[in-house]
Amino acid sequence: MSxxxxxxxxxxxxxxxxxxxxxxxxxxxxxxxxxxxxxxxxSCHILCRKSQSFCPSCMQQRRTLMVQxxxxxxxxxxxxxxxxxxxxxxxxxxxMKHRMETLHKQLTKVKKQRDRLENKIKTLIAKQSLSLNQxxxxxxxEIVLNECDQVTHQTSLHRIFWEQQVQALKKSDSRAIRWHxxxxxxxxxxxxxxxxxxxxxxxxxxxxxxxxLRDYTH
Numbered sequence: 001m002s003x004x005x006x007x008x009x010x011x012x013x014x015x016x017x018x019x020x021x022x023x024x025x026x027x028x029x030x031x032x033x034x035x036x037x038x039x040x041x042x043s044c045h046i047l048c049r050k051s052q053s054f055c056p057s058c059m060q061q062r063r064t065l066m067v068q069x070x071x072x073x074x075x076x077x078x079x080x081x082x083x084x085x086x087x088x089x090x091x092x093x094x095x096m097k098h099r100m101e102t103l104h105k106q107l108t109k110v111k112k113q114r115d116r117l118e119n120k121i122k123t124l125i126a127k128q129s130l131s132l133n134q135x136x137x138x139x140x141x142e143i144v145l146n147e148c149d150q151v152t153h154q155t156s157l158h159r160i161f162w163e164q165q166v167q168a169l170k171k172s173d174s175r176a177i178r179w180h181x182x183x184x185x186x187x188x189x190x191x192x193x194x195x196x197x198x199x200x201x202x203x204x205x206x207x208x209x210x211x212x213l214r215d216y217t218h
Contacts, residue, residue, distance in 0.1 A: 008047070008048060008049070008050045008052075008053075009046065009047065009048075010040070010044055010045060010047065010048045010053075010055040010058050011038070011053045011058075012038035012039055012040045012044070012054070012058055013038065013039045013054075013061065013062050013065060014037070015037035015039050016037065017069075018065045018069055039061070039065075040058060041055075041058045041060070041061040043057045044058050045057060045058075081099070081102070114196075117196075121200075141169055157182055157186070160180050160182055160183060161183065163180075164177075164179065164180055164183050164206070165205060165206055168206030169206070179212075183208070184208060184213070184216055187207055187208050187213055188216065188217060191210060191213055198210070
């Protein structure tokens, strides 16, 4: 009697809480308490300490069920995640619908971000941009030629960049430019980060066309 007074009844685990684990509970004792189906470990002690809600056996079972529940949640989430590699033919109709809805939401979000950035760029260009005349162009060309001679490191990217710009300025046809491999790699990296940003840079400085970069990446 003293042990009963010092202890409390093991609560067990609610079946509804772990029904997504697809675990077979047919051989597990199940009781009804407060309208809920309660799972008890076959070796449940029935009594536990007052400071605890579960007996050692049911606590161990709960840990196992929690792990299974987490795995089931990750499995369901990964199957419907747009970045998953799971083929559509392995998805149920509900999973396909959920994945398509998620894709649509992400696409809408990206389009809104793009529109905001485009409007911001247009506003900045309208307020802060300056139109260059032929004299400004000639001055900029002279600066580039002078700076190219001041770069001393033959293998530095800075010198290669300036040399390529000088070469591009001397060519009337951009298709006649022979681009350095380092410049190609740099441009591919920038284009990979943002095609729009790369096109904006091409309006300011001479860079390979995106068609040329695709020839190197495909």
